[in-house]
Amino acid sequence: MPRALIVDDEEDIRFLIRLTIELANEGLAVAGEAATGEAAIASWENDRPEVIVLDNRMPGMSGLEVAEHILGQDPSQAIILFSSYLDDATLATAARLGIRACLAKGDYHQLPDALWQHSDDA
Amino acid sequence: MKFTKAALTMAATVIVAGAGVAYVIEGSAESSTAGTARASGRATVDVFDDVLNDLRRTVTTLELFSTSDAPASRLERHLSSTGIVGVSHIQRAGGAAALQAGATPAAISLTDITAGTALAREAAADTGETHVAVPVRGAIAVIVPVYAAGRPVLTTDQRRAELTGWTVGLIDAEALRSRLGPSSSRAALTVNGIDAVTSSDSTLKQVEVDGTVELAHAVWRLRVTPEVPGGLAGATWAVLISSLTAAVAVLLVGLRDRGAFDRIVASHDALLRETRIAAELGPILQASLDLGEVLPAVAVHLSDEFGLMSVALELIGDDGSLVEVFSMGTRPQVSERSGAISPAEEVVCPLVRSGRTVGRLRAVPGRALSAAEISAIRAGAELVAVTTSNVELYEREQASVRRLTELDQLKDAFLGTISHELRTPITAIRGFVQLLADRGDDFTDEDRKEFLQRIERNSTSLGLLVDDLLDFARLDRQSIVTPATPVRVDLAVASLVAQLTPLLGEHRIVTAFDPEVEALADLTALERVLANLLTNAAKFSPAETTIEIGVSAGDGCAQISIADEGPGIAMEDRQRIFTRFYRGDSPAALATRGAGIGLAVVRELVVQMGGTIAVEENRPTGTRMIVRLPQATPGPIRIPDQAAVPQQPTDTARRMA
Numbered sequence: 001m002p003r004a005l006i007v008d009d010e011e012d013i014r015f016l017i018r019l020t021i022e023l024a025n026e027g028l029a030v031a032g033e034a035a036t037g038e039a040a041i042a043s044w045e046n047d048r049p050e051v052i053v054l055d056n057r058m059p060g061m062s063g064l065e066v067a068e069h070i071l072g073q074d075p076s077q078a079i080i081l082f083s084s085y086l087d088d089a090t091l092a093t094a095a096r097l098g099i100r101a102c103l104a105k106g107d108y109h110q111l112p113d114a115l116w117q118h119s120d121d122a
Numbered sequence: 123m124k125f126t127k128a129a130l131t132m133a134a135t136v137i138v139a140g141a142g143v144a145y146v147i148e149g150s151a152e153s154s155t156a157g158t159a160r161a162s163g164r165a166t167v168d169v170f171d172d173v174l175n176d177l178r179r180t181v182t183t184l185e186l187f188s189t190s191d192a193p194a195s196r197l198e199r200h201l202s203s204t205g206i207v208g209v210s211h212i213q214r215a216g217g218a219a220a221l222q223a224g225a226t227p228a229a230i231s232l233t234d235i236t237a238g239t240a241l242a243r244e245a246a247a248d249t250g251e252t253h254v255a256v257p258v259r260g261a262i263a264v265i266v267p268v269y270a271a272g273r274p275v276l277t278t279d280q281r282r283a284e285l286t287g288w289t290v291g292l293i294d295a296e297a298l299r300s301r302l303g304p305s306s307s308r309a310a311l312t313v314n315g316i317d318a319v320t321s322s323d324s325t326l327k328q329v330e331v332d333g334t335v336e337l338a339h340a341v342w343r344l345r346v347t348p349e350v351p352g353g354l355a356g357a358t359w360a361v362l363i364s365s366l367t368a369a370v371a372v373l374l375v376g377l378r379d380r381g382a383f384d385r386i387v388a389s390h391d392a393l394l395r396e397t398r399i400a401a402e403l404g405p406i407l408q409a410s411l412d413l414g415e416v417l418p419a420v421a422v423h424l425s426d427e428f429g430l431m432s433v434a435l436e437l438i439g440d441d442g443s444l445v446e447v448f449s450m451g452t453r454p455q456v457s458e459r460s461g462a463i464s465p466a467e468e469v470v471c472p473l474v475r476s477g478r479t480v481g482r483l484r485a486v487p488g489r490a491l492s493a494a495e496i497s498a499i500r501a502g503a504e505l506v507a508v509t510t511s512n513v514e515l516y517e518r519e520q521a522s523v524r525r526l527t528e529l530d531q532l533k534d535a536f537l538g539t540i541s542h543e544l545r546t547p548i549t550a551i552r553g554f555v556q557l558l559a560d561r562g563d564d565f566t567d568e569d570r571k572e573f574l575q576r577i578e579r580n581s582t583s584l585g586l587l588v589d590d591l592l593d594f595a596r597l598d599r600q601s602i603v604t605p606a607t608p609v610r611v612d613l614a615v616a617s618l619v620a621q622l623t624p625l626l627g628e629h630r631i632v633t634a635f636d637p638e639v640e641a642l643a644d645l646t647a648l649e650r651v652l653a654n655l656l657t658n659a660a661k662f663s664p665a666e667t668t669i670e671i672g673v674s675a676g677d678g679c680a681q682i683s684i685a686d687e688g689p690g691i692a693m694e695d696r697q698r699i700f701t702r703f704y705r706g707d708s709p710a711a712l713a714t715r716g717a718g719i720g721l722a723v724v725r726e727l728v729v730q731m732g733g734t735i736a737v738e739e740n741r742p743t744g745t746r747m748i749v750r751l752p753q754a755t756p757g758p759i760r761i762p763d764q765a766a767v768p769q770q771p772t773d774t775a776r777r778m779a
Contacts, residue, residue: 012550012576020553023561057542084545085538105549109556 002119003031005047007040007063008055008082016108017053017082024112037061044070044077051119053111054099056083056090064093071098078118082111211268212236212243213287235290239263247285248278263290276392276497392494396501399427403502407509411516416509417448424485424502425451428495431488437473437481437510444481451486469496471503475511543587547580579624586653593650593723606642606731608754611680612673614645618652619671625657628665635673641680641751647727648751654720655684655747663688663744670740679733680753685746691737699737700725 006017014033021028031049034040037060044052052070056063067079081094084105094102100118103110212235242255246267255263266289269275273284406419421433432451436444469491473481483503491499554573562570612635619631641648659669663686670685691699700721728735733751740746 010546010550012554012580013546015576016550016553016557019557023557023564057538083542084549085541087538105545106552108549108553 001027001029002050002115003029003047004115004119005031005034005040005043005049005052007034007037007052007058007066009035009058010055011035013055013105017111020108020111021115026112026116028112028115037063037066040066041069051078051080051115053080053082053115056081057085064090064097067094067097067099080111080114080118082108211287211289212239214285235263239265239288239290243267243288243290246288248281250275250281265290274493276493392497395494395498399498399502400505402427403505407505411513413447413510413513416513417506418450420502420506421448421450424499428485428491428499429488430485432484432486434484435473435481435506435510436484438479447481469499471500473503473507473510475507480507480510480514540591544584547584547587550580551577551584575624582622582624583657586657589650590654590720590723593727594719604644604646606644606752608640609643609645609648611639611641611643611648611682611751612637614648615652615671615673615682618649619656622653622656626660626669629660629663630666630668631671632668633671635671636675639673639675639680640754641733642754643731643733643751644727647731651724651727651749652682652684654724655749658720659684659686659688659745659747662686667744675753678753679750682749682751683746685740685744687740687744690739690743691745700735 004021006014006021008014008017014035018030018033021030031047032043034043035058037058040052040054041061043049054063054066061069063081063083067081070077070079075098079099081090081099081102082105083090083102086102086104091102101114103114239255242263242265246265250267250269255265267281267285268287268289269281269284270286273280275281275284403420403423406423407416409419410416417435421430421435424430424433430451432449434446434449436446439445469483469485469487471483471485472479473483483499483506485499554577557565558570558573565573616633616635619626619633623631656669656671663669667687669687670683672681672683672685674681674683725735728749728751731751733749736748736750738746738748
């Protein structure tokens, strides 16, 4: 059962993602939540979730910085960048770092499929 | 032709040969210049060093000797008696030229001379050089400026100031032509390309003589074209040459008497030196727009050229004071100055650009400098002034480009931030609405209530942000405050606190309102101010801490204070937080979201209402924001300004005054 780590500084968004994953009832589970990049890295080191749903714009470390850190240690880690602002530069950096997919926040309902697809890859 | 040793002697032999005709002229000056005129000095004149049309030439030297006991006027008189040559002095008086004395050929009036030589005299006076004019009836005027004795005439300004008049030598072309004989009635004579005697016969082609005379640093070209085949008679040549030479000789005598010749030579040297320095410094100054590269190169060049001990450049700064931007070498200490080195030995050249003094160049020479050298250093300083101005313009342009680049980056960052700030609450609202619509039955009443609360909180937050953005967009264009009316501040604040409870839910709210506090305000603007300050207080302080909201009256003001127990705002940030897009880099700022426009909008709204906003420390920790608005009670209203944001005058403020 793929477990997802939810990283977003907005509690409402984390709650929404959690509900979306749980309601999908497709064998997905939530490994945990983190409100900052630093907390996300700590949580990842402890839980090693199959996939990470990662916001980009956060106070402190950005999502891309978190991804760079994690993928630097484990390039096989599945990460989905889940951001409300995906410009060309962000997409290019994400591809360079090895992030599996980028999903706009408005498309949150596509999250379960994306989680399955990319956690399978892992 | 009889040659006698006379006071003025042409001790030379000039042989002109060509077109089968050879002219031998020996001592030709005698016939027209015999006499006892003497003057000190000696001039060497090369005659006919260039001959055209197959004329071979042998040039020797005409040496003019004179003795000092014969006044120039005697020579002039003698010359004028020939009817060919005259000498006049024109004295500058009160800015206008007045003919003081002179002996002129009969056919030429004094008025003709003064009027016809005005431009040439002006040119001669400014340059210090001899000029030529054809004032009237083909008379050739050779003009030499005369300056006050013993005064420096190295620059144009000095020459204009010290000019006392002009000596004008005249060759009467009509008389000359008649002396050349009937056959030369159609001869042409040009001096420096100016037709002195023109011919009406277009068949007149053959140039008999074309030569130059160099004197007083000017070259005079003499060209004679006779009609008669075989050329002019030797005697005629003698008359021609002696006439011109005599005119020059008289001028030299006059110059020598006044000492002007030396000054002209000095002036000429200075000009040459200035020109050379300008030519040498030009490429150095144009090599770069970096003063750090250019100034050392200029200083080294000047030091090498003039043996300078030190060179320093000072520019006038923004505050009007002189700032040394470059120095090289060793300047004498004050103690040394009191001894052998006098302050006058430092050369100080103002740097002037477009009539504005932009700085000065200071140079301490290691040896005595001549006036010409000082003048050349000044010329160098003028070029440096041009360069510094160009550099200043270039740096301004560069700064402008940098500002635009920063603005562009700021705009990109702002778009990214604002896009995120808008989409996040929209995503939450849409998500919870969709959950309720699609799966509402799957949730308990409590769940559904929680979803609705989340929707409400996010829509309130979104609404505030949109209001901020709209106000922000209008800030620069118009007043966003309607005319102030009396507002019950205590009630307005209480009402707003109730509305914002969803956003303040995790904090303890403590209120202390004086009753019936009124202020002149725009209610909508006041609500916008309070909403921003309250949400900021909640955002920047931990949950479960207290937010104090106070309303009071005093000093002619209604005062609203909002205090939190967050980390507080550093002293150096207390003004900057009202700057657009400024978010600070404190941990508290980094740990929260924001577009950096809320407080900029708040300040503008408060100022437009005629109030002030200030930041204070909340003890033991936190921030206290204090808004003061004009109180709506009879009597004079005073707005305290302690530690307040500087306010701009507004319509409201003016009405209150």
